[in-house]
Amino acid sequence: MSDTSLTQEPVSSSGSAGAPAFDLQKITSNSDGTITGMLLAGFNEVVVNNPYFAAGGGLMVLGTTLALARLGIVRTSGFLYRQMLVDLEIPSKDKSYLWFLEWMSRYKHRSLRHLSVETNFVQHDNGAVSTKFSLVPGPGKHLIKYKGAYMLVNRERSGKLLDMTSGTPFETVTLTTLYKDRYLFSELLGEAKKLALKAREGKTVLYTSWGPEWRPFGQPRKKRMLGSVILDNGITETIVEDVKDFLQSGDWYHKRGIPYRRGYLLYGPPGSGKTSFIQALAGELDYNICILNLSENNLTDDRLNHLMNHIPERSILLLEDIDAAFNKRDQSDEKGFNSGVTFSGLLNALDGVASAEECITFMTTNHPEKLDPALLRPGRVDFKVMIDNATEFQVRKMFMRFYENEDELCDQFIAKFKSLNLKSVSTAQLQGLFVYNKRDPKQAIEMVDTLKNPYTVF
Ligand SMILES: Nc1ncnc2c1ncn2[C@@H]1O[C@H](COP(=O)(O)OP(=O)(O)OP(=O)(O)O)[C@@H](O)[C@H]1O
Ligand SMILES: [Mg+2]
Incomplete structure (x- = not known):
């Protein structure tokens, strides 16, 4: 008797309708007798030969295939995007951000649909000031054409993050173009920089501290002519010569391992031309001025140190009325009158300015006798000049x-x-x-x- 002879007629269903009954006999007969064989045969019976499972399985396979295909397309397009396109991100904290927006404001392209306004004040030759509106691309996407290449400009706010120093939202401008045209990015930025610097030509930018960074204070001012500040016989020439000599002595300082900085103190009665002279000197050297008010309320040692180590290039650091923040009373561990800066914090910041670039510091005071000698030692103040009443x-x-x-x-x-x-x-x-x-x-x-x-x- 064969095995099959022992089996009863297969029961197609347990009742009149419904799922096919599980037939152990059939499974046993289809398998090779081992446990694995029986399991495989069971799987075949339940899944493959079962029309309900087969239909579901089919759909599943179809779904999976489509999902994989979609993933493939996304990955491939991502890959192609990376291969063919190139992005440039300009965060609002970067200097070139404003240059770029300024450049865009001059860009007359019909595709700029969403604009935002930036209001500036322009100083004319006669000193009058008028208002100028610049229309810059607003947040969103803009398509522009630069030197024959298309570029997508995307200006967006970075979520809800606020730039704590200015209270404005962080922004990013992303430029996208074809990989082959990537060299145009640096050309564009170079052009934007040139344009911005041209607007400042013949002008002196005054920077003030704004949180931990330096920000231009108002519009760049017309340079003051050195000849318009009349100091006593020979004083102008002596200072200008000293500063120019310092600026040409970079190698000399570096070879001897001496920090490349020089401190000047101009002292004398009010209205003798100290501040005016420094402004005119900056104009003569084509430098900008960073003004730091040591009596500022929320200035701390850390901020002072950070600011003094991040002075914009080609700038003179100007510490005005240095006696107003500290005087001769030993304040080495005390705070200044209003600010959080300690006297030792100031000395450390002056000593610690460690940049490869030159650093010129000018300090002014009406009361040199009130200054602590520690501040006046060479290295901090290398050149003292009295700017007195009129001779x-x-x-x-x-x-x-x-x-x-x-x-x-x-x-x-x-x-x-x-x-x-x-x-x-x-x-x-x-x-x-x-x-x-x-x-x-x-x-x-x-x-x-x-x-x-x-x-x-x-
Ligand atoms: N030596 C000078 N030559 C030409 N103008 C001068 C001179 N001194 C003062 N002035 C004029 O007087 C005004 C005040 O000068 P400035 O602010 O430079 O004086 P200061 O020495 O810095 O005074 P303070 O000690 O009060 O800060 C300016 O308008 C400036 O043009
Ligand atoms: Mg002054």
Whole structure:
């Protein structure tokens, strides 16, 4: 008797309808007798030969295939994207971000549909200031054409992150173009930089501290001519020569391992031209000025250190009224009057400026006697100059600058000035008198005695 002979007629269903019954006999007969064989045969019976499972399986295979195909397309397009396209990300913290937006504002392309406005103030030759609106690409995607290549510009805000220093949202501009045109990125940025720097040509940028970074303060100002600041005989030339010599001595400093920095202290009474001279000097050297107010409320040692080590290139660091923050009382462990900067913090920051680039620091004060000697030691202050009240030399030069070719009247002015025995007249006072009488030198001579009172308001 064969095995099969023992089997009963296969039961096709346990009832009239429903799922086929599980037939152990059939499975046994289809298998090779081993456990694995029986399991395989069971799988065949339940899954393959079962129409319900077969249909479900078919759908599953179809679904999986489609999913894999989709994944394949996504991966392939991602791969092709990476191979064929190239992105450039410009975060708002980077210098070139503003350059790029400025460049875009001059870009007249019809595809720019979403614009945003940036309002600037422009200083004219006569000193008047007018408002200028620049339309820059707003957040979103813009397609532009640059030197024959298409570029997608995507300006987007980075979520809800705020730039704590300015309170504005972080932004990124992403440029996308074909891989073969990637060299155009640097050309575009170079062009944007050139454009931005051209707008600043002949101007001095004043930077102030803004959180941990330096930000331009207002619009770049017209350079002040060195000749417009009249210091006593030879002082201008001596300082300018010293600074220029320093700027040419980089190798000398590096070879000797001396930090490449130089500190200047200009001290003297108010209105003698200290600040004006530094501005004119910056103009002469084609430098910008970073002004740091040590009495600032939320300035700490860490911030001071960070700021002093991140001065924008070609900038003079200017610490004004240095005595207002600290005086001779030993404050090495105490805080300044208002700020969180300690005196030792300032000394460390001055010593620690470690950059390959040159660092020129100018400090001003009306009260040098109040300064701690530690601040005045060489390395921190290498060059001290007194900028005093007007001498005869300065009075004469200023008069002639205001009233050209009036030599005779100038002599009269000086004679009267001397006869009144005026000792402490500031150059600012003289300027006030001459501006008041700008077209009338004789009237200026009449009014010389007003200079007795330093607080005369014309
Ligand atoms: N030596 C000078 N030559 C030409 N202008 C001067 C001179 N000194 C002062 N002035 C004029 O007086 C005004 C004040 O000058 P400035 O601010 O440079 O003085 P300061 O020495 O920095 O004063 P303070 O010590 O109060 O800061 C400016 O408008 C400047 O043009
Ligand atoms: Mg000043």
